[in-house]
Amino acid sequence: MPIARPAASVALEGFELRVLNVPLVAPFTTSFGTETVREVIIVRALTTDGDGWGEIVTQASPLYSSEYTQGAWDVATRFLVPALLGRGTLAPEDVAPILEPFVGHRMAKAGLELAVLDAALRAEGRPLGEYLGAVRDRVPSGVSVGIQRDPAALVESVRGYLDEGYVRIKIKIKPGRDVADTAAVRAEFGATPLQVDANSAYTLADIETLAELDRFDLLLIEQPLQEDDIVDHATLARHLTTPVCLDESIVSLKAATDALALGAASVVNIKAGRVGGYLEAVRIHDLCRDASVPVWCGGMLETGIGRAANAALAALPGFTLPGDVSASSRFYHRDIVTEPAVLEDGHVRVPTGPGLGVEIDPLALDDFTVAREILRR
Ligand code: OSB
Ligand code: MG
DSSP: OOOSSOOOOEEEEEEEEEEEEEEEEEEEEETTEEEEEEEEEEEEEEETTEEEEEEEOOOSSTTSSSOOHHHHHHHIIIIIHHHHHHHOEEOHHHHHHHHTTSOSOHHHHHHHHHHHHHHHHHHHTOBHHHHHTOOOSEEEBEEEEOOOSSHHHHHHHHHHHHHHTOSEEEEEOBTTBSHHHHHHHHHHSTTSOEEEEOTTOOOGGGHHHHHHGGGGOOSOEEOOSOTTOHHHHHHHHHHOSSOEEESTTOOSHHHHHHHHHHTOOSEEEEOHHHHTSHHHHHHHHHHHHHTTOOEEEOOOOOOHHHHHHHHHHHTSTTBOSOBSOOOGGGTOSSOSBSSOOOOBTTEEEOOOSSBTOOOBOHHHHHHHEEEEEEEEO
């Protein structure tokens, strides 16, 4: 369902942007690299009715997408924030249309939109989940497990998460670390809902290797090919029994529409950052729901800000598969919100307070801040 009731307008006074370096509890390895610290941008919208918070989920290097933190900082401070401040008073639904002339940079746009949305909803006393159309008060929690030293180490890592109660395991794969890793996890945990994520590490030349994964009863294979390989994903999907799910390729409602029309995906990972905001994410949810295509909420190692918003999004009715909406402790010893998301019976609660429904821990925020800029009208 489209947003039922728009949010009230806010009078913008400025934006504060910060780059944070938040240490991870353990290195996170994917087919594109290893991270030990989460470098992320936190946005604070300053309005006459109070502040709102957002998160720009870029990573330090353009390896997952073309966006990266310093690029997002540059485009936000040079173009996006001035365009919003030039408007002054605006509703959250106006943010994307105002920023539309600037090509791409969807993660930067999404973080700014979320900050305005949070400010507007806090001022109205309305929870984000209710605004987006949430139908659940908690969401089943999956975990994304990075590539480990060897398959045995992967099995032990997965065991730890299953002991904590996570209801679905996703393992990262890459060429040379695919069939054996998946086989090891499947052999040890026969009944566990399991999926794999390749982060674009393959080409159609690998089609027979990818078909070997069919025997592991996977929920899906996520983004085996490149971001713009839509037709190749359709070809691959015809060759596999494992459902093909797209992540990187789904950068907009239009991209999702085209991917479904071409048969390139039978499942969609929705990430608000990647698609330019939570409002576009809802539109993709609606499209997939009308097409009976299951969706799930992806993650970008969000801090407590983005994590709260993801829990709200994942509570929409079309999110029929567990998302990468883990407890904060999956990635962080210390978060920047006062009540980080916890795992309860394999679920994460949808916050019920106004806006994001989480409060910032100002000391933690300051401790992790490595750069800060305030732009005023
Ligand atoms: O492909 O889903 C991905 C993290 C960073 C960039 C891309 C991806 C991921 C994850 C982690 O898999 C998901 C999470 O935040 O739990
Ligand atoms: Mg992915």
